Amino acid sequence: MSRKVSESTVRRLSLYLRILEEMASPGGTVSSEDLAERTGTTAAQVRKDLSLFGSFGKRGLGYSVEELSGRLRAILGLDRTWNVAMVGAGRIGSALFEYSGFWKRGFHIVAVLDADPAKVGRRWGPITIQDASRLEEVIGGAGVDILILAVPAREVHAIVDRAVAAGVRAILNFAPAQLKVPEDVALKHVNMVMELEALSFTLSQDRKER
């Protein structure tokens, strides 16, 4: 099924779930028009997105907020916890580790690794930072579902190759680098500074045009 569902659909499913969770009355109902308006799409799109996953709601009555939230959580794999390992215990890694939003959504950071001997052995809450040389062991042994990469760009390619060889299935990359992974490995990127650079590029070009 994952092949047929587009990235933008998955993104909208995440948005619908957020809207539902923010609603004042979880016992109430919500219409596709409501969901559409609050997520910047159309009611037809909402119905189409949801219809990919079976039948929801009753004609004319809308969706039960509670039922639809539960179904969306199940579809998105948020009705369980995922074990996350993180490579890179620098500033970004530390901020991510402390970010409660991950934990609330069921993403549990179970291991942190770093190549810097000065960081190895330090404790972050219940976690002891391990040497990055143990990556394969951690991925194989701890039942790691998702790997977060918060390392410099020059280190990330070698780490990805090792992680993929060790069997990792999903990677969230914060390093400013384009990565090559096999088709069956899911890969997402987050890079705040590069997004800012794209904005500054646009602003600069606009100025030159005037």
Place this chain on the structure above:
Amino acid sequence: MSRKVSESTVRRLSLYLRILEEMASPGGTVSSEDLAERTGTTAAQVRKDLSLFGSFGKRGLGYSVEELSGRLRAILGLDRTWNVAMVGAGRIGSALFEYSGFWKRGFHIVAVLDADPAKVGRRWGPITIQDASRLEEVIGGAGVDILILAVPAREVHAIVDRAVAAGVRAILNFAPAQLKVPEDVALKHVNMVMELEALSFTLSQDRKER
């Protein structure tokens, strides 16, 4: 010119700049093959990307690391500073404010606003958190180039409408919401939890297929 340059080209320009900045010898040269290999693209793509902005390098001699870095910084608008205002002084806002990567790249957070009276008036380093009702004044008065939104999804739409009306030209949004802005306003999104949810969706679907 900004209309003709694709988002993926701008992203690669950012990557090339990072590779150049990480190189050991800024006085040396680099080939398009080198840049391609380190950024996961082809040498032809590197040459095509750079040719959009004029002539670089000498045939057979490669690019001067120092010259190309300087040209890329100018193209990306990183040869100057940009004033950034941020709405939302919660956990994400605070982490962003403390992230030195922004400052290093010339993105200076000059104002922080929040709607919570308990936060207004608090000092973050040299900044005093202002009431969100002053958004229009801040955008108009402080020469704000870029607005960062680190507020809950339910608040973000109203803030964007006000910011656009007040003349903001570029927005980096961390709230989990799709936003509608006029064509001449540049908009980028960063949402770590939604990227993780896309990964958990893929992992879940994979399991159901087996």
